[in-house]
Amino acid sequence: xxxxxxxxxxxxxxxxxxxxxxxxxxxxxxxxxxxxGVLVLTLWGLRAGPALMLAGVVLAATLSxxxxxxxxxxxxxxxxxxxxxxxxxxxxxVIITRGIDLSVGSTVALGSVIGAILFDHHAGGALVIAAMLxxxxxxxxxxxxxxxxxxxxxxxxxxxxxxSIVRGLALLLSHxxxxxxxxxxxxxxxxxxxxxxxxSAFVLAAIxxxxxxxLGKLVWGRWIYAVGGNPEAARRTGIPRNRVIVSVYVLSGxxxxxxxxxxxxxxxxxxxxxxxxxxxxAIAAVIIGGAAFAGGRxxxxxxxxxxxxxxxxxxxxxxxxxxxxxxxxxxxxxILMAVEIDVIRGRVEERFRVRRGELLS
Amino acid sequence: MSGAPLxxxxxxxxxxxxVTALDDVSLEVAAGEVLALLGDNGAGKSTLIKCISGVLRLxxxxxxxxxxxxxxxxxxxxxxxxxxxxxxxLALFDNLNPIDNFFAGRELAGPRWLPHGLxxxxxxxxxxxxxxxxxxxQVTLPDLDGVVGLxxxxxxxxxxxxxxxAFASRLVILDEPTAALGVRESRQVLDMILRxxxxxxxxxxxxxxxxxxxxxxxxxxxxxxxxxxxxxxxxEETHRDIVALIVGxxxxxxx
Numbered sequence: 001x002x003x004x005x006x007x008x009x010x011x012x013x014x015x016x017x018x019x020x021x022x023x024x025x026x027x028x029x030x031x032x033x034x035x036x037g038v039l040v041l042t043l044w045g046l047r048a049g050p051a052l053m054l055a056g057v058v059l060a061a062t063l064s065x066x067x068x069x070x071x072x073x074x075x076x077x078x079x080x081x082x083x084x085x086x087x088x089x090x091x092x093x094v095i096i097t098r099g100i101d102l103s104v105g106s107t108v109a110l111g112s113v114i115g116a117i118l119f120d121h122h123a124g125g126a127l128v129i130a131a132m133l134x135x136x137x138x139x140x141x142x143x144x145x146x147x148x149x150x151x152x153x154x155x156x157x158x159x160x161x162x163x164s165i166v167r168g169l170a171l172l173l174s175h176x177x178x179x180x181x182x183x184x185x186x187x188x189x190x191x192x193x194x195x196x197x198x199x200s201a202f203v204l205a206a207i208x209x210x211x212x213x214x215l216g217k218l219v220w221g222r223w224i225y226a227v228g229g230n231p232e233a234a235r236r237t238g239i240p241r242n243r244v245i246v247s248v249y250v251l252s253g254x255x256x257x258x259x260x261x262x263x264x265x266x267x268x269x270x271x272x273x274x275x276x277x278x279x280x281x282a283i284a285a286v287i288i289g290g291a292a293f294a295g296g297r298x299x300x301x302x303x304x305x306x307x308x309x310x311x312x313x314x315x316x317x318x319x320x321x322x323x324x325x326x327x328x329x330x331x332x333x334x335i336l337m338a339v340e341i342d343v344i345r346g347r348v349e350e351r352f353r354v355r356r357g358e359l360l361s
Numbered sequence: 362m363s364g365a366p367l368x369x370x371x372x373x374x375x376x377x378x379x380v381t382a383l384d385d386v387s388l389e390v391a392a393g394e395v396l397a398l399l400g401d402n403g404a405g406k407s408t409l410i411k412c413i414s415g416v417l418r419l420x421x422x423x424x425x426x427x428x429x430x431x432x433x434x435x436x437x438x439x440x441x442x443x444x445x446x447x448x449x450x451l452a453l454f455d456n457l458n459p460i461d462n463f464f465a466g467r468e469l470a471g472p473r474w475l476p477h478g479l480x481x482x483x484x485x486x487x488x489x490x491x492x493x494x495x496x497x498x499q500v501t502l503p504d505l506d507g508v509v510g511l512x513x514x515x516x517x518x519x520x521x522x523x524x525x526x527a528f529a530s531r532l533v534i535l536d537e538p539t540a541a542l543g544v545r546e547s548r549q550v551l552d553m554i555l556r557x558x559x560x561x562x563x564x565x566x567x568x569x570x571x572x573x574x575x576x577x578x579x580x581x582x583x584x585x586x587x588x589x590x591x592x593x594x595x596x597e598e599t600h601r602d603i604v605a606l607i608v609g610x611x612x613x614x615x616x
Binding site: 217218219220222223225226228229230232233234236237238239240296297349352353354 | 436437440452453454455456457461464465466467468470477478479480481482510511512513
């Protein structure tokens with residue numbers, strides 16, 4: 001705020017008030033080029049901030065224990081991060097539209113429970129998988145429709161309600177008990193690996209590619225960004241805003257369905273306790289990865305970087321036998337750091353904007 | 362000025378409850394003409410352009426486009442009639458680049474057999490089209506790939522006007538296009554208006570800046586309390602008369 005309107009502090013000594021209409025004479029004495037260069041470099045560094053933070057975490061983990069950089073452990077990290085990342089990609093789509101989806105953890109539980117019940121009734125792998133995805137889509141549709149057409153002021157409230165309702169349904173249907181047994185197809189996707197490389201990482205890769213194509217290549221993706229950037233302008237330019245908003249909750253629900261498959265496959269069971277606080281991991285992944293919580297900005301890479309950062313922090317603290325209580329603290333600090341990087345980035349961009357406006361006008 | 366005017370509004374009336382915001386106002390805009398819409402706050406200017414751009418419906422009166430009666434029932438209908446409006450808030454997407462801003466809601470994409478949302482964006486085509494419009498209107502932008510939120514006020518206004526110009530086959534409506542701009546940035550927008558005129562488009566400009574009106578407008582219409590109280594060619598000579606009409610003082614009241 002304070003001084004961003006007088007962006008000449010670096011060039012200050014040269015610019016007396018009399019020369020203030022400086023933009024007219026962009027030539028001698030002002031020397032904005034180096035400052036511009038420094039700004040561009042700083043911006044680049046800040047934009048890469050989350051990835052650099054991940055690199056730092058990997059480096060620290062490698063140096064602090066020889067157990068980290070082993071194929072078996074990397075497989076563990078990938079497997080643990082895959083669920084968070086899948087949920088994170090769904091959450092990212094919602095967050096880009098200025099929304100939030102708190103219901104995904106509960107959806108993982110309900111999906112796994114319904115899958116287990118179906119398997120109990122001799123359903124095959126395809127049906128169980130379809131059912132888990134359908135549970136996710138159904139929760140998503142309900143979230144989206146209630147938010148848009150129920151005119152609820154914020155999706156936080158809608159999905160907070162469905163967090164509770166869906167978890168309650170999972171408890172009811174399972175009588176509060178885990179149910180063991182999953183079909184081979186679910187075990188294959190969520191529980192097996194090629195050597196040390198878990199199948200869940202392939203599932204994640206597929207979801208990531210789908211997400212990246214959606215956001216980067218399709219009209220639908222442009223609409224998601226447009227709705228997040230300026231909902232009113234989106235409506236005025238004829239973008240089907242309400243349908244776009246419903247769609248991101250459906251996609252987030254589907255991602256929760258996929259996460260249910262991975263979790264059920266890893267544990268060969270369905271349980272009403274699955275996915276507890278997973279929604280917060282997903283949100284944290286998106287934020288740590290560098291997407292804007294205020295909406296409009298972010299890509300699949302953000303969710304992947306964030307999920308890996310969380311996965312590695314947990315993993316290495318486990319390897320070092322650090323109490324799980326510290327894990328929570330460290331992840332909280334990572335969230336704050338990521339947000340602070342984003343705040344600074346915003347300020348530098350503002351400086352950059354003012355500077356560039358001067359140079360061009 | 363041959364043939365039917367590009368846009369004609371006859372006896373437009375629009376009420377909000379007991380208030381008549383627009384009372385029997387008629388106007389015409391020819392191709393290649395800049396019409397200024399003048400009036401104090403609450404005079405009915407915004408209501409009038411909202412009716413022309415499909416945001417509001419007229420309670421009575423008719424609109425003709427190229428001499429044929431037109432029903433402008435929605436913003437989409439106005440756009441498909443070749444009328445584009447730049448509101449004061451610009452309706453830009455700060456998180457998107459100028460290309461995506463240009464094509465928001467009407468993206469070039471294919472293949473056609475897919476539903477619109479699932480089509481693949483034709484980025485190259487959109488970029489070259491945007492580049493052409495930007496060159497044609499001589500807009501100076503740093504690049505087409507940076508987000509609009511990082512542009513200056515004047516550049517943002519230019520993007521909004523260029524977007525309207527790119528898609529308006531007939532008429533561009535500008536609401537206070539220079540209100541928030543400095544001298545230099547206003548210059549760029551005024552030049553764009555003149556270029557649109559030279560391309561044979563009609564332009565309606567709402568503005569409080571009389572010097573800008575005198576410079577670019579071929580004709581001016583003055584509204585006061587929803588009624589049309591004057592129509593003249595704005596010039597240095599008529600400046601005082603226009604201001605008198607706008608404020609409603611002049612010969613009528615001795616204040």
